[in-house]
Amino acid sequence: SQQGEEDPQALSIQEGENATMNCSYKTSINNLQWYRQNSGRGLVHLILIRSNEREKHSGRLRVTLDTSKKSSSLLITASRAADTASYFCATDAMNNDMRFGAGTRLTVKP
Amino acid sequence: GAVVSQHPSRVICKSGTSVKIECRSLDFQATTMFWYRQFPKQSLMLMATSNEGSKATYEQGVEKDKFLINHASLTLSTLTVTSAHPEDSSFYICSAKNGLAGTEQYFGPGTRLTVT
Numbered sequence: 001s002q003q004g005e006e007d008p009q010a011l012s013i014q015e016g017e018n019a020t021m022n023c024s025y026k027t028s029i030n031n032l033q034w035y036r037q038n039s040g041r042g043l044v045h046l047i048l049i050r051s052n053e054r055e056k057h058s059g060r061l062r063v064t065l066d067t068s069k070k071s072s073s074l075l076i077t078a079s080r081a082a083d084t085a086s087y088f089c090a091t092d093a094m095n096n097d098m099r100f101g102a103g104t105r106l107t108v109k110p
Numbered sequence: 111g112a113v114v115s116q117h118p119s120r121v122i123c124k125s126g127t128s129v130k131i132e133c134r135s136l137d138f139q140a141t142t143m144f145w146y147r148q149f150p151k152q153s154l155m156l157m158a159t160s161n162e163g164s165k166a167t168y169e170q171g172v173e174k175d176k177f178l179i180n181h182a183s184l185t186l187s188t189l190t191v192t193s194a195h196p197e198d199s200s201f202y203i204c205s206a207k208n209g210l211a212g213t214e215q216y217f218g219p220g221t222r223l224t225v226t
Contacts, residue, residue: 033215042203042219043154088153097144098205098215100154 006089006101014109019076021104023089024069030092032065034074036085037103043088046074081110112138114206116218123194123225130190131221133204139184140206144215145177148201160187194225 006023013019025032034046049056049065049072056063062075076083089101113136123129133143142161146154158174160166160181168174178190187206191198203220 035217040201040222043217045217048214090154092215097156097159099156100146103153105151 006087006104008104009102010105010107012107012109013079015079015081017079017108019079019083019106019108021074021087021089021106023072023074023101025072025089025091025101026070027091027093029067030094032063032072033090033092033098034061034063034072035088035090035100037088038085046087076106079106079108081108083108112136112206112208112214112216114140114204114216114218116202116204116221118221119219120222121224123223125195125225126193128190128192129194129223130188131202131204131223133187133189133206133218135185135206135208135216138206138208138216140187140208141184142207143181143187144205144207145179145187145189146203146205148203148220154203157189191223194223196225199223199225 031050033048035043037043047058047063049063060077065072084107086103086105088103090098092098115134117132144159145157147157148154156169157172158166158168158179160179162181162184166179181187201220201222205215205217207215
C-alpha cells in the first residue's frame with residue numbers, strides 16, 4: 001500500500017515560475033526522500049531530509065518537513081522545461097521499508 | 111552514490127511463461143532489497159521486502175507463489191514472475207539498502223515487462 005498522498009496530482013506552469021508540491025504521510029519516519037521520474041524511466045534521487053530536519057536546500061530545490069503534521073513540500077524555483085517530470089515523495093519508515101506517494105505530474109511550458 | 115543494476119531492462123514474453131529479473135548491488139552489500147511495481151501513470155507500489163538468506167515479506171494482495179523472490183546473496187536478488195499474464199505487464203523496480211533503518215535506499219533503473 002502507499003504511504004500517503006501528494007498534491008496536486010498534476011501541475012502545469014510556465015518556465016521561470018516556481019512549482020510547489022506537497023506530500024502527506026501516515027506513519028512515523030526516519031527520513032523522507034523526493035524523487036523525479038521522467039516518463040517511462042527510472043527514478044532520480046533528488047533530496048533526502050531526515051526526521052530531525054525541518055528544511056533542506058539543493059540548488060533550485062527546497063524541501064520542508066513538518067513531522068507534527070506528517071507533511072513535506074518540494075519547491076522548485078525558476079522552473080525550466082527540463083523539469084517536466086513526475087515527482088514522488090517516499091518515506092523511509094521505522095520498519096525499514098520505503099513507500100511512495102501518488103506523485104505529482106509537473107509540466108513546465110517553455 | 112551506490113549503484114544498483116537490473117537485468118534485463120526490457121523483456122517481452124508470451125502469456126503463460128515465466129520471467130526472471132535480476133537486481134544487483136554493484137558496490138555495496140545489500141542486506142535488504144525491495145521490489146516495486148509501477149503501472150502506467152501510477153506510483154510505485156511496494157511488492158515485497160527481502161533480507162539476505164531469509165524468506166521475502168510480501169505486501170497484502172501480492173501473490174507470493176506468482177512473484178517468487180530469492181535474495182541468495184548480499185549482492186543479488188531475483189524476482190521471477192511465474193505464468194505471466196498480460197495484466198502482469200508493468201515496470202518493475204528494485205532497490206537495495208545496506209544496513210539499518212534510516213540508511214539511504216538505492217534504486218535500480220527498472221525492468222519493463224510486456225506479456226503478450
